[in-house]
Amino acid sequence: MNRPIPGTVEVAVRHILSDRVTGILVRTRRTTWRDSLYRVRRPQTGKQTVELTCPVCDASLLAEVRTEERTRRTKLVLRVLAALSAIVFFAAFAYAVHEGGRTLPEGQSLPLLFPVSVVAICVMFIAAPTFFVRGRAYNGVSLLDAPKPRRVHGIKSVRA
Ligand SMILES: [Zn+2]
Incomplete structure (x- = not known):
């Protein structure tokens, strides 16, 4: 090349x-x-x-076509978003495993944050690699x- x-x-x-x-x-x-x-x-x-x-x-x-400066900035934003999505994914995953693995006392249900973390896991599982690939391929x-x-x-x- x-x-x-x-x-x-x-x-x-x-x-x-x-x-x-x-x-x-x-x-x-x-x-x-x-x-x-x-x-x-x-x-x-x-x-x-x-x-x-x-x-x-x-x-x-x-x-x-965008300027070199602008292209670099957009690439950086996409890379940061990919990293953040990965962090949220692992945090939500750790939380869900921790919360889901607990034995709850009689009559007590899982906290509201549990389904939220499950949704976050699913969304970030798609978002993180998408942002990563977009960031690599973006050329302005x-x-x-x-x-x-x-x-x-x-x-x-x-x-x-
Ligand atoms: Zn053609």
Whole structure:
């Protein structure tokens, strides 16, 4: 992979060729696509809209590019959210194990915090890896607009 050039970002314009779900008992999703690499210049301030052309079907896509500074900040926020979700997950897990494992005296029910901790475990189990993956992949470039059918295209980050 090429070395990163300051002030620019490499993105892949993805054209989904086919997306099929097969199988009855075990569902397998088969997606095929073609990625085309582009190097996009980042703006000095604010955000900038750039037009990229999909070489597969000639569609023109509008992408929004943010500054390096802003991209770094968003990545940091996502990383912090991932860490916080992980902390809440482990704290709620420890609490639920502790509270659920106790033998309660006759007529006493589990505290209200117990179901809350169970919900927190479920939510954070999804949230922590989601924030983590988003934070790693975030590059400050997002797809603004594409001709219909829109879901045929996507903009993916390319890691240097
Ligand atoms: Zn296309």
